Amino acid sequence: MGHKIVQDLSNSWPYIVGALVVAMLLCLIYIFLMRWFAGFMVWLSLFSVVGLLSYCCYASYMKYDELGRAGGDSDSASSSSNSNSGILNQVQQEVDHILHMKYTWLVFLLISAVLLGIVLVVMLFLRNRIRIAVALIKEASKAVASIMSTLVFPLFLWVMQLLVTGWFLLVLLYLASSTHPVYKAAMDNCTCHTLSGTYEAGDRCDPDTFSICLASCPTAVCHFYGSEKEKYVNYLHAYNAFGIFWLMFFISAIGEMILASTFATWYWTFNKSNVPFFTILISTARIFRAVLCCLRCFFWCLEKFIKFISKNAYIMCAIYGKNFCRSARDAFNLLMRNVVRVFVLDKVTDFLLLLGKLAITAGICALSFHVFTHELEYKDYVNIPSLNYSIVPVVIIGVGTFFIATVFFGVYSMAVDTLFLCFLEDCERNDGSAEKPYFMSKELMKILHKKNK
Known part of the structure; x- marks a missing residue:
C-alpha cells in the first residue's frame, strides 16, 4: 500500500x-x-451555510426514511472482507456498511438540525453584533x-x-x-582468550586487536554488525x-x-x-x-x-x-x-x-x-x-x-x-x-x- x-x-x-x-x-x-463586497460576501456565506445545513437535514431524513422502509439494518452491505484485501479496501467496506444503517443517517440528521438551529439563533439574536x-x-x-x-x-x-x-x-x-560501528565475532566451535577478555561467537570485538585470535581460531572473523547511536543523541x-x-x-x-x-x-x-x-x-x-x-x-x-x-x-x-x-x-x-x-x-x-x-x-x-x-x-x-x-x-x-x-x-x-x-x-x-x-x-x-x- x-x-x-x-x-x-x-x-x-x-x-x-x-x-x-x-x-x-x-x-x-x-x-x-x-x-468592496465584504458585507455581501459575509451574509452570502451565512445564508449559504443555512442552505447547506438545511439540505443536509433534508437529505439525511430522506435517506433515513428510505433505509427504514427497505430494512436498512440488514446485511445488504456486509462488513466481512477477504483476509487478502488491502487495508483501504477493508476500511471502505466498513464505511459502506455503516452508511447502510438507518441510524447513521438519524445521527446525521440530528447533528445537522442542531448546527442549523445554532446558526439561526446566532443570526437572529446577534444581528447587530x-x-x-x-x-x-x-x-x-x-x-x-x-x-x-x-x-x-x-x-x-x-x-x-x-x-x-x-x-x-x-x-x-x-x-x-x-553513531559508532559495532563489530561481532564469528567463529566455529572455539573460544579465543586474549589479554582484553574472552571471545565467543556473537561477542563484540575490536578489529584492530582481534587478529590475535587467529592463532587459536583460524576461521574466526570480526565482522561489521551494524551501527549504534551515541547515548547523548x-x-x-x-x-x-x-x-x-x-x-x-x-x-x-x-x-x-x-x-x-x-x-x-x-x-x-x-x-x-x-x-x-x-x-x-x-x-x-x-x-x-x-x-x-x-x-x-x-x-x-x-x-x-x-x-x-x-x-x-x-x-x-x-x-x-x-x-x-x-x-x-x-x-x-x-x-x-x-x-x-x-x-x-x-x-x-x-x-x-x-x-x-x-x-x-x-x-x-x-x-x-x-x-x-x-x-x-x-x-x-x-x-x-x-x-x-x-x-x-x-x-x-x-x-x-x-x-x-x-x-x-x-x-x-x-x-x-x-x-x-x-x-x-x-x-x-x-x-x-x-x-x-x-x-x-x-x-x-x-x-x-x-x-x-
Missing part, C-alpha cells in the same frame, strides 16, 4: 502543486472581493488595500520558517548519523525539537506584532492619505526596537512573559510601544471592561473568516476529487493519471489549501483584532468633540449611534 501511495504521489505531484497555486489565487481573489463584525471586516479590507505590502509580508515569514525548518532537518540528519534530539518550536513561534509572534503595528498606524492616522508608504518597514524597525527592550529585561520578566503572552498584548505593545508586561496588563483591563462585546465579536469574526477558509478548501477538494476520479470530461491533450488511491492527493491538496488559506486570512484576522482594540480604545479615549474626535469610520459611528461634532 505504501508503495502504491508513493507511486500515486509521483504521478500526481504536478496536479497537487497546481491545485495549491489555484488555492493561493482564490485566497487573493477572495481578499480583494472582501475589499454581526453588523459590527462586518463593518470591522470592511475596515480591515480598507487597511489591507491601503497597505498592499501586508499581503506579500506572509511570504517573508514563509522564507524565515523554511530556513528554520531546513536548519532543523540538517541538525536532525547529523544527529541521526552520530536523544537529549540533543529533544533540544533540537524544542529549538524549532521556539523559533517557529518567535517568527510568528514577530509577524503578528509587525502587522499589528502596521494596522494600528493606519487606524490612528486621521487622514488615511497620510499613511507612510513604507509603513510595514517602519513597523518592522519599531518592533525590533521593542524586541531589544524586551530582551534587556528578559530574565526577570520571564515568568510574566509566559503568563501574559497573547495576541492582544502584542497589539497594545505595537500601538503604544510600552514594555510587554504593561501592554499585557493594559490589554487585559481594556478587554475586561468590554468583556461581552469582545467575546461575541471575536467569535463572530472568527466564524465569518472560517467560513471563507472552509469554502475555498471545500471547493478545491471537490474539484480535485472530480479530476482524479475522472468524473469530468477532458480534452485529448489533458492526461490525468490513473491512481490507485485517488483520495490521497485530494487529502494532501485539502490540507495544503487550508494551510494556505489560514496564512492569507491570518493577515485579515490580525487586522480585525488590531482594529477592534483600536476601536475600543477610541471609544474610551475620545468623545466626538472637536478636541477629541473619533477615529473610527462613519459606518461604525452610525452603527454605534456616535458622531463627530
Whole structure:
C-alpha cells in the first residue's frame, strides 16, 4: 500500500502543486472581493451555510426514511472482507456498511438540525453584533488595500520558517548519523582468550586487536554488525525539537506584532492619505526596537512573559510601544471592561473568516476529487493519471489549501483584532468633540449611534 501511495504521489505531484497555486489565487481573489463586497460576501456565506445545513437535514431524513422502509439494518452491505484485501479496501467496506444503517443517517440528521438551529439563533439574536463584525471586516479590507505590502509580508515569514525548518532537518540528519560501528565475532566451535577478555561467537570485538585470535581460531572473523547511536543523541534530539518550536513561534509572534503595528498606524492616522508608504518597514524597525527592550529585561520578566503572552498584548505593545508586561496588563483591563462585546465579536469574526477558509478548501477538494476520479470530461491533450488511491492527493491538496488559506486570512484576522482594540480604545479615549474626535469610520459611528461634532 505504501508503495502504491508513493507511486500515486509521483504521478500526481504536478496536479497537487497546481491545485495549491489555484488555492493561493482564490485566497487573493477572495481578499480583494472582501475589499468592496465584504458585507455581501459575509451574509452570502451565512445564508449559504443555512442552505447547506438545511439540505443536509433534508437529505439525511430522506435517506433515513428510505433505509427504514427497505430494512436498512440488514446485511445488504456486509462488513466481512477477504483476509487478502488491502487495508483501504477493508476500511471502505466498513464505511459502506455503516452508511447502510438507518441510524447513521438519524445521527446525521440530528447533528445537522442542531448546527442549523445554532446558526439561526446566532443570526437572529446577534444581528447587530454581526453588523459590527462586518463593518470591522470592511475596515480591515480598507487597511489591507491601503497597505498592499501586508499581503506579500506572509511570504517573508514563509522564507524565515523554511530556513528554520531546513536548519532543523540538517541538525536532525547529523544527529541521526552520530553513531559508532559495532563489530561481532564469528567463529566455529572455539573460544579465543586474549589479554582484553574472552571471545565467543556473537561477542563484540575490536578489529584492530582481534587478529590475535587467529592463532587459536583460524576461521574466526570480526565482522561489521551494524551501527549504534551515541547515548547523548536523544537529549540533543529533544533540544533540537524544542529549538524549532521556539523559533517557529518567535517568527510568528514577530509577524503578528509587525502587522499589528502596521494596522494600528493606519487606524490612528486621521487622514488615511497620510499613511507612510513604507509603513510595514517602519513597523518592522519599531518592533525590533521593542524586541531589544524586551530582551534587556528578559530574565526577570520571564515568568510574566509566559503568563501574559497573547495576541492582544502584542497589539497594545505595537500601538503604544510600552514594555510587554504593561501592554499585557493594559490589554487585559481594556478587554475586561468590554468583556461581552469582545467575546461575541471575536467569535463572530472568527466564524465569518472560517467560513471563507472552509469554502475555498471545500471547493478545491471537490474539484480535485472530480479530476482524479475522472468524473469530468477532458480534452485529448489533458492526461490525468490513473491512481490507485485517488483520495490521497485530494487529502494532501485539502490540507495544503487550508494551510494556505489560514496564512492569507491570518493577515485579515490580525487586522480585525488590531482594529477592534483600536476601536475600543477610541471609544474610551475620545468623545466626538472637536478636541477629541473619533477615529473610527462613519459606518461604525452610525452603527454605534456616535458622531463627530
